[in-house]
Amino acid sequence: MDRQLHRRIYLDWLRIAAFALLVLYHVGMYYVSWDWHINRQPAVTALEPLMLLTSPWRLSLLFLVSGIATAFLVARTRRMSADTGASRFMRSRSLRLLLPLAAGMLLVVPPQSYFEVMEKLPGGYGDGYLAFWSRYLTADDGFCTADGECLLLPTWNHLWFVAYLWIYTLALWLFLRFAPGALPAAGRWLRRRLEGAGLLLWPLLFLALGRLTLLGPFGSTHALVDDWHNHAQYFPLFLLGYLMAMDEGIWARMQALRWPALAMALCSWALLAWYFAHYVDAPPNAVRALQRVAWALNQWTAIVAAIGFARRLAPGDGPLRRYLSDAVFPVYIVHQTITVAAAWHLRPLALGAGVEGALIVLLTFGVSLCAYECVRRVRWLRPLFGLKPSQAARAPAALHTPATRPR
Secondary structure (H helix, E strand, O other): OOOOOOOOHHHHHHHHHHHHHHHHHHHHHOOOOOOOOOOOOOOOHHHHHHHOOOOOOHHHHHHHHHHHHHHHHHHHHHHHOOOOHHHHHHHHHHHHHHHHHHHHHHHHOHHHHHHHHHHHOOOOOOOOHHHHHHHHHOOOOOOEOOOOOEOOOOOOHHHHHHHHHHHHHHHHHHHHHHOOOHHHHHHHHHHHHOOOOHHHHHHHHHHHHHHHHHHHHHOOOOOOOOOHHHHHHHHHHHHHHHHHOOOHHHHHHHHHOHHHHHHHHHHHHHHHHHHHHHOOOOOOHHHHHHHHHHHHHHHHHHHHHHHHHHHHHOOOOOHHHHHHHHHHHHHHHHHHHHHHHHHHHHHHHOOOHHHHHHHHHHHHHHHHHHHHHHHOOOOOOHHHHOOOOOOOOOOOOOOOOOOOOOO
16 A cells, blocks of 8 residues: 555656646637637637647546545545544645635736726726726626626636635545445446446546537536536546546556557547537537537547556656646646736737747746745745645655656
């Protein structure tokens, strides 16, 4: 068990890479034709197929890896306190997730909404940021576009991931607390289903069924209470990560299947790129259904390929991995506000999209890491950005493997 409780370093590197892709994706959202907080005009539609390379699977992978990390945290907490491990774990996770969520909604996210109001409110908004922030804090519902769509305030914007992760962790804790035998039984059942080709087949069928039946009625809202399609994707993947965390066999099978999974992911991506290039409104039902199955295929096979290649190729442990692992959560919290602010203030310079985009990427990563450097040095700020309150425990609990990289 001690060996199993070691951190899986390759999954740490994968988590770092996935969050880096998330930053790049949010920079891209400024340029494409899809509605975002602010949008560049004219849109760079040629970027949209590249955005689709990660759209189906990036967040699904993060929930899966979060489930794995949660399993290691639960196991470690139980070893420290066998009787109250689950309750202690939930208290700790609530502090690590809800404090940053609240601080982010109060302090980090409001500038995004401010620039959105500046761009989309008919006639603009000239009262300044402090006046807007006061209205933001009082849940003012008077910021409406010309077509009557009003901005809901306060909001969590990109921090929806943190809210969902806490809810899923709470659901897991309830299982651990009131039905402790249910999860091990589910894990044994899953292991049998995920043998051989079942590793690719059954998750794909599950995700495709959810997309075919739930996306139409519910859409994707990130509003928690009505987001049933996303819950049907992300919560099962979170649970899958938790249940399979200690099973080295499943990760080894993902490594063995990495090339076929990559081939299927690329083929399904090509189909998605073709679909969204040809159908904007009212596609035939059969074509829409095919697209949703292709989305699910890409979603799962890209995850398998990403984990498989990470397990095969990721570097070992070292100071850089430890630094970036600590930095990921604070950088995630602040990055989108920096992206929106950078895009807004660079706009008057009328730079080319390539030069401007590169500057936004550099500013987003650079300022976010500077913010992390400041936060980690101030004891009272650390919990507000998801860091432990003391420098004493540096290594975040997540996922270690033996020092030799598996082949």
